[in-house]
Amino acid sequence: xxxxxxxxxxxxxxxxxxxxxxxxxxxxGVINIGLEGIMVxxxxxxxxxxxxxxxxxxxxxxxxxxxxxSMLTGMVYSLLLAVAAINFKADQTLVGTAMNLLGTAxxxxxxxAINTATNPDNPSATIAYVDIRKAFLIWPGKEFxxxxxxTVVLLVVSIVLLYKTKFGLRLMACGEHPQAAASVGIxxxxxxxxxxxxxxxLGGLGGLVYITxxxxxxxxENGVAGFGFLALAVxxxxxxxxxxxxxxxxxxxxFRALSNVYTGFPFLTRxxxxxxxxxxxxxIISLVVLVIFSKNSAAPKAEGIPYDKGSR
Amino acid sequence: xxNQYAIEMLHITKRFPGIIANDxxxxxxxxxxIHALLGENGxxxxxxxxxxFGLYQAEEGVIKKDGREVKINDPNDANALGIGMVHxxxxxxxxxxxxxxxxxxxxxxxxxxxxxxxxxxxxxxxLSNRYNLQVDPDAKIQDITVGMQQRTEILKMLYxxxxxxxxxxxxxxxxxxxxxxxxQIMKNLAAEGKSILFISHKLAEIMAVADRCSVLRxxxxxxxxxxxxxxxxxxxxxxxxxxxxxxxxxPEKTPxxxxxxxxxxxxxxxxxxxxxxxxxxxxxxxxxIVCIAxxxxxxxxxxxxxxxxxxxxxxxxxxxxxxxxxxxxxRQRSLLGMSHIPEDRHKHGLVLDYTLEDNIVLxxxxxxxxxxxxxxxxxxxxxxxxxxxEQYDIRSGQGPITIARSMxxxxxxxxxIAREIDKAPSLLIAVQPTRGLDVGAIEYIHKQIVEQRNxxxxxxxxxxxMDEVLDVSDxxxxxxxxxxxxxxxxxxTTPEEMGLYMAGAKRQ
Numbered sequence: 001x002x003x004x005x006x007x008x009x010x011x012x013x014x015x016x017x018x019x020x021x022x023x024x025x026x027x028x029g030v031i032n033i034g035l036e037g038i039m040v041x042x043x044x045x046x047x048x049x050x051x052x053x054x055x056x057x058x059x060x061x062x063x064x065x066x067x068x069x070s071m072l073t074g075m076v077y078s079l080l081l082a083v084a085a086i087n088f089k090a091d092q093t094l095v096g097t098a099m100n101l102l103g104t105a106x107x108x109x110x111x112x113a114i115n116t117a118t119n120p121d122n123p124s125a126t127i128a129y130v131d132i133r134k135a136f137l138i139w140p141g142k143e144f145x146x147x148x149x150x151t152v153v154l155l156v157v158s159i160v161l162l163y164k165t166k167f168g169l170r171l172m173a174c175g176e177h178p179q180a181a182a183s184v185g186i187x188x189x190x191x192x193x194x195x196x197x198x199x200x201x202l203g204g205l206g207g208l209v210y211i212t213x214x215x216x217x218x219x220x221e222n223g224v225a226g227f228g229f230l231a232l233a234v235x236x237x238x239x240x241x242x243x244x245x246x247x248x249x250x251x252x253x254x255f256r257a258l259s260n261v262y263t264g265f266p267f268l269t270r271x272x273x274x275x276x277x278x279x280x281x282x283x284i285i286s287l288v289v290l291v292i293f294s295k296n297s298a299a300p301k302a303e304g305i306p307y308d309k310g311s312r
Numbered sequence: 313x314x315n316q317y318a319i320e321m322l323h324i325t326k327r328f329p330g331i332i333a334n335d336x337x338x339x340x341x342x343x344x345x346i347h348a349l350l351g352e353n354g355x356x357x358x359x360x361x362x363x364x365f366g367l368y369q370a371e372e373g374v375i376k377k378d379g380r381e382v383k384i385n386d387p388n389d390a391n392a393l394g395i396g397m398v399h400x401x402x403x404x405x406x407x408x409x410x411x412x413x414x415x416x417x418x419x420x421x422x423x424x425x426x427x428x429x430x431x432x433x434x435x436x437x438x439l440s441n442r443y444n445l446q447v448d449p450d451a452k453i454q455d456i457t458v459g460m461q462q463r464t465e466i467l468k469m470l471y472x473x474x475x476x477x478x479x480x481x482x483x484x485x486x487x488x489x490x491x492x493x494x495x496q497i498m499k500n501l502a503a504e505g506k507s508i509l510f511i512s513h514k515l516a517e518i519m520a521v522a523d524r525c526s527v528l529r530x531x532x533x534x535x536x537x538x539x540x541x542x543x544x545x546x547x548x549x550x551x552x553x554x555x556x557x558x559x560x561x562x563p564e565k566t567p568x569x570x571x572x573x574x575x576x577x578x579x580x581x582x583x584x585x586x587x588x589x590x591x592x593x594x595x596x597x598x599x600x601i602v603c604i605a606x607x608x609x610x611x612x613x614x615x616x617x618x619x620x621x622x623x624x625x626x627x628x629x630x631x632x633x634x635x636x637x638x639x640x641x642x643r644q645r646s647l648l649g650m651s652h653i654p655e656d657r658h659k660h661g662l663v664l665d666y667t668l669e670d671n672i673v674l675x676x677x678x679x680x681x682x683x684x685x686x687x688x689x690x691x692x693x694x695x696x697x698x699x700x701x702e703q704y705d706i707r708s709g710q711g712p713i714t715i716a717r718s719m720x721x722x723x724x725x726x727x728x729i730a731r732e733i734d735k736a737p738s739l740l741i742a743v744q745p746t747r748g749l750d751v752g753a754i755e756y757i758h759k760q761i762v763e764q765r766n767x768x769x770x771x772x773x774x775x776x777x778m779d780e781v782l783d784v785s786d787x788x789x790x791x792x793x794x795x796x797x798x799x800x801x802x803x804x805t806t807p808e809e810m811g812l813y814m815a816g817a818k819r820q
Contacts (some may be wrong), residue, residue: 074674105543147550155629158427164427165421165425165426165427166419166425166427167420167425169408169412169415169416169419169427170416170417170419172405172408173405173408173416176405176408177403177404177405178408179403180402180403180404180405180406180413180416181416181417183387183397183399183403184387184391184403184416184417184418184468185386185387185388185391185417186416186417298407301406301407
């Protein structure tokens with residue numbers, strides 16, 4: 001039971017962070033399909049830092065440096081979307097898709113190159129962080145992560161930022177009616193950059209949380225197994241609102257966790273379902289949820305439409 | 313001596329590729345006056361205001377505020393100079409509250425960057441009381457009426473303490489009562505010392521509210537007059553460049569045989585479970601203009617949908633020249649001689665991103681003269697489009713290959729009219745054909761409609777404009793809550809009598 005709670009919280013944290021990232025981007029008016037790629041890069045940044053740090057490093061320093069590294073790499077990677085979608089008015093869905101393809105591929109190449117350079121007999125795309133990962137745990141032996149706490153803090157910060165500050169008001173205006181925002185002197189380009197970069201920051205951190213959730217090494221050729229897309233489903237299910245996104249993330253996180261730990265529940269094992277059923281669950285549920293909820297969607301009105309000063 | 317002008321735009325010239333939108337235009341706004349800017353669609357009013365508001369930069373000319381030359385490079389500069397604007401299409405975020413929209417861009421915050429909404433709310437309430445602008449600051453824009461949205465826009469300017477207020481065609485979207493209220497608000501604002509620029513092509517409103525009026529025509533400055541020294545006819549001649557005949561010339565004509573015969577027609581409503589059109593029966597004869605009058609939303613739209621085939625009928629039959637059309641497709645109806653000038657020219661009239669020529673053959677591209685074995689005969693289409701452009705005086709930037717979206721409303725409507733009339737229909741259905749158009753275009757369209765009647769076609773006009781109904785039609789049917797409640801003769805009836813039927817107070 002406690003195991004299920006641990007994993008639910010971990011996976012919910014991942015989904016919440018990434019979905020919040022998507023939420024910022026979309027509220028600024030840019031659809032971010034590329035969250036998957038951003039997660040991979042954030043994970044890569046965090047994993048590389050863990051790889052170079054010595055296992056005896058102070059836990060706080062480990063957390064701080066890994067978090068910063070993943071946020072930074074995620075943000076830098078999201079610049080691709082920002083430049084293409086905002087400056088060059090590219091099709092946002094295409095750019096996002098390209099980012100996802102590039103993310104996993106580039107991370108694999110980079111990790112392989114690093115591994116081969118250190119040891120020519122190791123051409124794998126795997127980074128291991130068995131000992132150093134323990135720095136993230138609040139209690140040794142239990143999978144409660146400091147990163148989950150950080151996620152809760154970031155959720156609160158997001159809510160305040162979106163609904164209580166002028167930044168949030170302006171950001172959402174740009175996603176709803178950029179011409180209206182521009183007419184009162186708001187720089188739509190800047191606000192959209194801010195939205196996309198924040199999504200890179202949160203998405204990158206989400207990638208780090210994902211690869212440290214109960215595992216001690218990561219095979220980068222696997223990417224993040226569609227979690228970026230799950231996060232998009234969470235965001236839509238959550239109606240682009242942080243509080244509801246948090247609840248949605250818990251729900252999806254629960255089903256994802258179930259596939260890890262269902263063997264611990266006798267009544268589930270007695271059903272004798274293949275483990276793949278549990279693995280599929282979150283994805284199937286996301287499909288169902290999207291079919292039901294994407295109709296009466298509360299999506300920002302101007303999302304996906306490049307802002308053009310000339311149009312009225 | 314203090315400068316008497318709040319803002320001056322001197323010798324402004326603004327060019328766009330292929331067109332001079334503003335050619336040496338001068339506009340001087342006195343402090344505390346209501347100054348109208350009059351011109352037809354496409355005369356350059358909006359461009360001039362965009363220059364003043366910093367959305368465009370003029371190639372030539374200077375702008376002076378209180379006698380000092382200023383540069384306006386973006387809306388922030390305009391705002392800093394105290395210039396505010398109510399745009400024709402409101403710049404409001406639909407899912408925000410009234411208050412959020414008002415403070416957007418000039419949000420009061422505390423030292424942590426948090427919004428101070430309570431303080432802002434109090435100021436908005438004060439302003440709305442002072443200027444008698446009733447709004448609910450906590451209502452969302454999507455839930456309030458258009459009139460209230462406009463008051464929100466006005467409060468936006470007042471909240472920013474703007475001294476120069478620009479109203480870009482503010483009455484186009486309002487009901488008559490809301491228009492009266494707006495006129496009063498504008499007068500109040502001017503009395504409080506605000507200087508107001510009122511952009512419009514509606515002469516009656518200008519005469520009612522403005523002190524002075526500057527006229528533009530085809531990008532050129534025609535002149536500025538005191539409204540109390542001129543008549544409406546003189547103003548309209550300045551705007552159009554010739555005398556406009558407000559009265560429609562119409563020879564006597566006896567209706568011929570029945571063209572359209574509608575029996576017991578009902579159409580389902582979208583907004584409630586019952587019928588929007590209830591058991592309507594009437595006939596339209598050759599050489600006759602029958603007008604369906606009524607207040608907006610009394611089933612006229614659904615009636616036309618049913619008649620044109622956009623919606624199925626729940627009961628009843630439609631017969632056109634003896635052929636039963638009740639269950640036929642839209643194309644079939646078109647081929648059998650029904651033409652339709654739709655209410656919403658953007659939604660049902662044109663494919664906005666198609667070229668003018670493609671829009672012209674939209675219903676006929678498959679005819680042998682335009683297609684051969686499924687391939688379009690581009691040369692023939694081009695020639696046909698050029699012929700119609702010439703014949704119907706459709707003005708556009710690039711002729712047949714102009715994208716419909718880039719054309720002015722009046723010319724878009726001319727494209728539809730050319731297409732629908734040139735099919736040589738036996739029945740022409742025209743739904744609010746002059747909506748949002750200027751006097752020159754209205755006169756033109758009325759002439760075309762009467763011309764069809766004179767040639768012996770049957771015309772069914774659906775209109776909300778009382779003047780149009782009385783001027784153009786041969787027979788008036790008043791629709792109220794989906795029923796025909798009265799048949800009137802335009803020669804003998806009065807607007808007052810018609811109003812009683814339209815309001816449901818009287819029925820035959």
